[in-house]
Amino acid sequence: MKTLVWVEHDGKTVKDATLAVVTAATKLGEVDLLVAGSGVDAVAAEAAKIAGVSTVLTADNAALEHPLAETVAPLIVKLMSDHDAFLAPATSNGKNIAPRVAALLDVMQISDILSVESEDTFTRPIYAGNAIATVQTKDAKKVITVRGTAFEKAAAEGGSAKIVSTDGAGLEQSVSTYVGSEIAKLERPELTSAKVIVSGGRALASSENFHAVIEPLADKLGAAVGASRAAVDAGYVPNDYQVGQTGKIVAPEVYMAIGISGAIQHLAGMKDSKTIIAINKDEDAPIFQVADIGLVGDLFKIVPELTSKL
Amino acid sequence: MKVLVPVKRVLDYNVKPRVKADGTGVDLANVKMSMNPFDEIAVEEAIRLKDKGVTEIVAVSIGEAKSQETLRTALAMGADRAILVVSDEKVEPLGVAKLLKAIVDAEKPDLVILGKQAIDDDNNQTGQMLAGLLGVGQATFASKVELTSDSVTVTREVDGGSETEKLSLPAIITTDLRLNEPRYASLPNIMKAKSKPLDQKTPADYGVDVTPRLTTLKVVEPPKRTAGVKVADVDELVAKLKAMGVAK
Ligand SMILES: Cc1cc2nc3c(=O)[nH]c(=O)nc-3n(C[C@H](O)[C@H](O)[C@H](O)COP(=O)(O)OP(=O)(O)OC[C@H]3O[C@@H](n4cnc5c(N)ncnc54)[C@H](O)[C@@H]3O)c2cc1C
Numbered sequence: 001m002k003t004l005v006w007v008e009h010d011g012k013t014v015k016d017a018t019l020a021v022v023t024a025a026t027k028l029g030e031v032d033l034l035v036a037g038s039g040v041d042a043v044a045a046e047a048a049k050i051a052g053v054s055t056v057l058t059a060d061n062a063a064l065e066h067p068l069a070e071t072v073a074p075l076i077v078k079l080m081s082d083h084d085a086f087l088a089p090a091t092s093n094g095k096n097i098a099p100r101v102a103a104l105l106d107v108m109q110i111s112d113i114l115s116v117e118s119e120d121t122f123t124r125p126i127y128a129g130n131a132i133a134t135v136q137t138k139d140a141k142k143v144i145t146v147r148g149t150a151f152e153k154a155a156a157e158g159g160s161a162k163i164v165s166t167d168g169a170g171l172e173q174s175v176s177t178y179v180g181s182e183i184a185k186l187e188r189p190e191l192t193s194a195k196v197i198v199s200g201g202r203a204l205a206s207s208e209n210f211h212a213v214i215e216p217l218a219d220k221l222g223a224a225v226g227a228s229r230a231a232v233d234a235g236y237v238p239n240d241y242q243v244g245q246t247g248k249i250v251a252p253e254v255y256m257a258i259g260i261s262g263a264i265q266h267l268a269g270m271k272d273s274k275t276i277i278a279i280n281k282d283e284d285a286p287i288f289q290v291a292d293i294g295l296v297g298d299l300f301k302i303v304p305e306l307t308s309k310l
Numbered sequence: 311m312k313v314l315v316p317v318k319r320v321l322d323y324n325v326k327p328r329v330k331a332d333g334t335g336v337d338l339a340n341v342k343m344s345m346n347p348f349d350e351i352a353v354e355e356a357i358r359l360k361d362k363g364v365t366e367i368v369a370v371s372i373g374e375a376k377s378q379e380t381l382r383t384a385l386a387m388g389a390d391r392a393i394l395v396v397s398d399e400k401v402e403p404l405g406v407a408k409l410l411k412a413i414v415d416a417e418k419p420d421l422v423i424l425g426k427q428a429i430d431d432d433n434n435q436t437g438q439m440l441a442g443l444l445g446v447g448q449a450t451f452a453s454k455v456e457l458t459s460d461s462v463t464v465t466r467e468v469d470g471g472s473e474t475e476k477l478s479l480p481a482i483i484t485t486d487l488r489l490n491e492p493r494y495a496s497l498p499n500i501m502k503a504k505s506k507p508l509d510q511k512t513p514a515d516y517g518v519d520v521t522p523r524l525t526t527l528k529v530v531e532p533p534k535r536t537a538g539v540k541v542a543d544v545d546e547l548v549a550k551l552k553a554m555g556v557a558k
């Protein structure tokens with residue numbers, strides 16, 4: 001089987017999420033990568049070094065500067081005449097693009113796979129990860145998004161794929177146009193690739209508290225900062241901090257849940273973490289049912305003390 | 311302007327899903343079912359756009375006959391009429407998208423507002439598929455919608471922050487959690503909703519083949535996590551963190 005993987009990048013470097021997708025694709029067959037964008041030489045050169053890749057296809061066009069699904073999907077569909085499976089990371093871009101590709105190919109997408117059982121059979125979480133379904137597809141071509149935390153990352157170095165440019169001509173932003181974005185500059189590790197995550201919940205009670213209590217601890221541990229939906233909805237932190245069923249899925253070495261009750265929608269995003277540490281004043285909080293280490297008490301006392309003792 | 315809002319009947323988000331012992335799926339017998347939370351947000355957004363030139367809201371559901379209840383909820387919130395496409399078999403997002411395309415072709419709405427994801431199968435596909443089939447613009451994961459007479463500007467929640475796109479109409483939008491806070495239907499509106507029009511159709515009426523492409527071989531519970539230890543104080547926690555190598 002020949003697979004095509006959409007490379008997530010920011011115009012400069014390949015995003016980590018791509019590497020797990022390459023691993024999933026390797027289990028299906030030969031792996032080609034698509035680097036679509038505007039001025040993609042550096043990204044393509046980096047992508048060509050990923051272990052296990054045969055060919056890096058590039059599509060270089062000003063209309064591809066931002067990965068709008070309306071522009072990227074037709075390009076992928078064209079390349080799929082020569083491939084049997086299309087894989088993308090289950091990131092916001094991947095989730096935006098892949099289903100449009102699937103519809104244009106008239107196939108049913110398999111979202112957020114956790115494993116490749118065989119060429120046509122995969123496992124995936126349903127009901128916020130409260131159940132794992134094994135699904136088999138009858139479609140000749142496959143369109144798949146991959147949960148990054150479920151697959152090892154392919155080695156970023158060691159490969160030597162050939163780089164082939166494809167025809168990106170004729171592409172244009174038509175029905176929709178990119179207006180702008182507000183992407184926060186990260187001073188800490190990214191949530192989805194961090195080894196340690198410190199997350200805060202509604203209990204923080206204000207943005208000031210969140211910054212004053214959670215961030216110093218995260219900085220001491222070199223950790224990324226996450227949050228529950230309640231903390232995001234209340235405006236303590238930006239929306240992309242949200243961990244959960246409908247936020248980011250994370251699986252760090254250590255996940256610290258501070259003042260988070262442990263609703264199933266939150267657990268869905270972090271329960272595959274290696275070690276879960278919970279700090280909560282309610283000893284019956286559901287988070288303690290999944291926590292490896294729990295500490296019952298007032299976070300406003302505990303966390304500053306913890307930060308100072310580290 | 312007309313808005314179409316697809317709403318799905320799903321296991322209520324407060325109910326803990328139980329995997330059936332025979333491994334065929336999640337037990338939906340005698341449990342509370344509700345409108346998918348993201349679809350409530352979609353209905354709410356459509357209603358709020360009534361000040362911005364929207365004149366008619368059509369709610370659509372595809373599923374078993376009981377999905378009528380979900381449509382009545384949408385009508386009670388403020389949708390004007392409803393279409394139920396009855397199917398006792400589960401219809402996958404691709405099939406749903408094809409039915410919605412047929413309905414869009416007939417109804418010619420200016421906007422379709424869907425949820426970003428149904429919280430039962432967590433597919434997150436239908437809106438994008440519909441946009442692809444129609445060849446129109448898509449703005450997924452919306453946190454802000456600004457409508458004018460010929461375009462819509464949507465702020466989207468994306469990894470790392472937010473992004474803004476401008477789409478010409480007709481367009482497809484899918485909702486994220488922070489777009490709005492859905493209203494509760496008032497009792498008088500629940501009564502009024504009972505007499506609003508609700509059309510019943512079948513996939514065959516639209517000439518759409520909804521045969522599933524995926525077969526679910528089995529459904530199992532995820533590996534269980536068990537509660538670990540409770541530490542007595544910060545010093546003990548620090549010792550644990552040091553033992554794990556997380557702290558020096
Ligand atoms: C469709 C849908 C999708 C959702 N998606 C997500 C998602 O992706 N991610 C997510 O997180 N949620 C999600 N939710 C929301 C989820 O159901 C919960 O409402 C949310 O996770 C609760 O956040 P919380 O734990 O911070 O707040 P709460 O449940 O209010 O918990 C606060 C906790 O803090 C503790 N506490 C209070 N004061 C202190 C103190 N001084 N010291 C120590 N502990 C204290 C309390 O004991 C309590 O356990 C979703 C909900 C829906 C309907």
Ligand SMILES: Nc1ncnc2c1ncn2[C@@H]1O[C@H](COP(=O)(O)O)[C@@H](O)[C@H]1O
Pocket residue numbers: 315316317318319346348349352370371372373401403406423424425426427428429431432433434435436437
């Ligand atoms: N059976 C259905 N009936 C009506 N709308 C649906 C149905 N399935 C999905 N949708 C819509 O598509 C959105 C995304 O669903 P999904 O792609 O299944 O995660 C939902 O939030 C609904 O708005």
